[in-house]
Amino acid sequence: MTEKAFSEHQEYFPWKQILGFCLSIILTVLALLVTFFMSYSRETTIVVIVALASFQLLVQLIMFMHLNELEKSFQIAVVSYGATVAIIVVAGTIWIMESGM
Amino acid sequence: MKSINDYPANIPPEYEEEEGQIKIFGFWIFLAAELVLFSCLFATYLVYLDRTASGPTGTEIFEYPGVIIQTFLLLTSSFTSSIGIFELRRKNKLRVLIWMGITLLLGISFLGMEIKEFATYIEEGVSISTSAFWSSFYILVGTHGAHVTFGIIWMSIVLIHFIRKGINPTTSRKLFVASLYWHFLDAVWIFVITGVYLIGGGINL
Numbered sequence: 001m002t003e004k005a006f007s008e009h010q011e012y013f014p015w016k017q018i019l020g021f022c023l024s025i026i027l028t029v030l031a032l033l034v035t036f037f038m039s040y041s042r043e044t045t046i047v048v049i050v051a052l053a054s055f056q057l058l059v060q061l062i063m064f065m066h067l068n069e070l071e072k073s074f075q076i077a078v079v080s081y082g083a084t085v086a087i088i089v090v091a092g093t094i095w096i097m098e099s100g101m
Numbered sequence: 102m103k104s105i106n107d108y109p110a111n112i113p114p115e116y117e118e119e120e121g122q123i124k125i126f127g128f129w130i131f132l133a134a135e136l137v138l139f140s141c142l143f144a145t146y147l148v149y150l151d152r153t154a155s156g157p158t159g160t161e162i163f164e165y166p167g168v169i170i171q172t173f174l175l176l177t178s179s180f181t182s183s184i185g186i187f188e189l190r191r192k193n194k195l196r197v198l199i200w201m202g203i204t205l206l207l208g209i210s211f212l213g214m215e216i217k218e219f220a221t222y223i224e225e226g227v228s229i230s231t232s233a234f235w236s237s238f239y240i241l242v243g244t245h246g247a248h249v250t251f252g253i254i255w256m257s258i259v260l261i262h263f264i265r266k267g268i269n270p271t272t273s274r275k276l277f278v279a280s281l282y283w284h285f286l287d288a289v290w291i292f293v294i295t296g297v298y299l300i301g302g303g304i305n306l
Contacts, residue, residue, distance in 0.1 A: 014187040021180040028172060028291070035299045036165075036306060045304055053295040060288045064183040065281055075129040082133025086140030093144035 020063025027056045113190045114273035121274040128278045132285050135248075139289050142244060143296055146237040150301055154232035159302030162227055164218055168298050171214050172290065178207035179287035182280045189276060192268050197276070201260055204283065208253045215246050238297065245293055248286055255279055 031049045034040065040048070061067040067076060116122050185200035219239075229239040256279045263272045 014184055017180060017183040017187055020183065021176070024176050024179075024291075025173075028176060028294075031295060031299065032169065035303045042304060046300055049295050049299055053291045056291050057288050060179065060284050060291075064179055064284045075126055078126075078129050078133045079136075082136040086136050089137065089140045090144045090147065094147055097148045 016063050020059050023059045023063070024056050027052045027059070113277075114192070114268060114270055115189075115277035116274075117270040118274075121270055124274060125278060125281075128281060132281065135285065135289075139241075139244070139292070142237070142241040143292065146234075146241050146297060146301065149233040149237045152233040153235070156232045156235070157225070157227050158305075159234070159238070159298075160305045162222055162225055163298055163302045164221060165298070165303065167214055167218050168294060171211050171218075172294050174207050174211045174214070175287050175290050178204045178211065179284050181207065182283045186277060186280050189268065189273055194263075194268055197268075198260065198264065201256065201276070201280075205253060205256060205260075208249060208256075208283070212246065212249055212253065215242070215249075219243075238301070242293060242297060245286065245289055248289075252279070252283055252286055256283065 031052045034045055034048050034052075038045070061079065067079065115125065181200050182204040185197050185204060188196040188200060219242075227235050229236050259272075259275045259279045263276055266272050
């Protein structure tokens with residue numbers, strides 16, 4: 001872990017960041033393609049682009065924000081908790097407001 | 102849990118002091134709270150998707166080319182600030198300044214485009230008081246824009262501090278935290294383009 005955690009410290013080239021950038025560009029372009037050029041149903045499109053966005057959030061957290069470096073299990077716990085509450089708020093609100101319609 | 106002090110070598114400058122580690126962890130707690138704040142605004146927007154009071158819908162008004170350019174500006178700025186932190190860890194002051202400067206420029210262009218976008222929408226007759234849909238749109242995207250504005254001011258101040266004091270545990274920690282904030286804003290924007298512009302309009306095109 002010691003060597004691995006900060007290996008980028010001695011690296012000459014920011015591979016991790018460039019991989020993250022390429023991934024985020026690809027994921028964004030995919031989301032745009034799926035929305036504007038594919039004729040999936042509304043539900044399928046929503047599921048696909050929300051999945052792409054969530055994957056991109058993970059890319060940001062891991063490649064750019066170094067969430068998982070060090071053995072900082074606490075910050076992963078805090079972010080996971082925040083994300084859980086966020087999902088409950090959004091999904092719960094939509095569920096409640098749609099179910100009465 | 103192992104403390105960072107158990108690691109013998111190669112500690113990035115922002116983690117060098119115990120205070121820095123605690124402050125960075127504290128900032129993660131703040132980001133988690135911000136996540137919840139934005140989720141409330143998203144929930145409001147998504148519930149009001151069809152509540153346009155017979156007025157204009159998102160599909161009719163949204164300017165997609167501008168929004169897509171904004172997205173790539175912010176994505177690139179997130180990348181350049183991560184390179185800035187990479188150079189910070191290699192203790193290369195000049196390159197940190199160059200990459201963070203590019204980040205700031207991209208951020209300012211993003212903000213300029215967003216202000217222009219809002220001005221166009223208001224000219225076309227949709228304001229915050231048009232309908233529930235447009236109220237929640239302006240509040241959500243406006244809150245993100247306010248965060249970007251604050252991020253630009255904050256990062257400029259941190260950079261001035263950095264220019265004057267050089268690379269030390271304090272300036273490194275401040276720069277690292279500001280860049281965490283910047284990445285977070287980019288992550289939120291990903292959900293803004295997905296939730297607001299694509300689900301709230303583009304999907305119907």
